[in-house]
Amino acid sequence: MILHRSALGLTDDQVRELEQIDQRRESEDAAARADLAAKAKSANASPNNGGSGTTAPTGTPAGGPSGSGMGGGRMGGMRGGRMGGRGFRATDNSGPSTGQRAARLEDRIDDDDTKAYLDGEAVLTEPQREQAREIASDYRAQIYDRRELLKQRTSGK
Secondary structure (H helix, E strand, C coil): CHHHHHHHCCCHHHHHHHHHHHHHHHHHHHHHHHHHHHHHHHHHCCCCCCCCCCCCCCCCCCCCCCCCHHHHCCCCCHHHCCCCCCCCCCCCCCCCCHHHHHHHHHHHHHHHHHHHHHHHHCCCCHHHHHHHHHHHHHHHHHHHHHHHHHHHHHHHC
């Protein structure tokens, strides 16, 4: 939302509150990435795995934007927040693969971002909320399109 500060007519106080919300979201995302890395390391060190597997990514999930939260566009629209299109996960019953762990991380980050967006919406006036929802909807559509394109590239080569 902060990227759209002038379009939304945000006050300095609103920007400060949104930045605080975004900092909390960044902390939650960092914890989710650390948790995934620890689980991947543990899975790769297990006797059944021989320690030779690949580790899950700890950065931004594939298809997701990088950026610095609300200021970088993430909170600008709930990173894919429940748009569907998540059928790209592998379905292996022998334990989560790297792709499954990355998808779970993506889900967790989406949840964190959705929560931050909703918390941020509470800072806005009603007219600002209406415009922020439009911005968020456009952003979610872009994320969905990126994920679908990535899915097609990785599965249909």
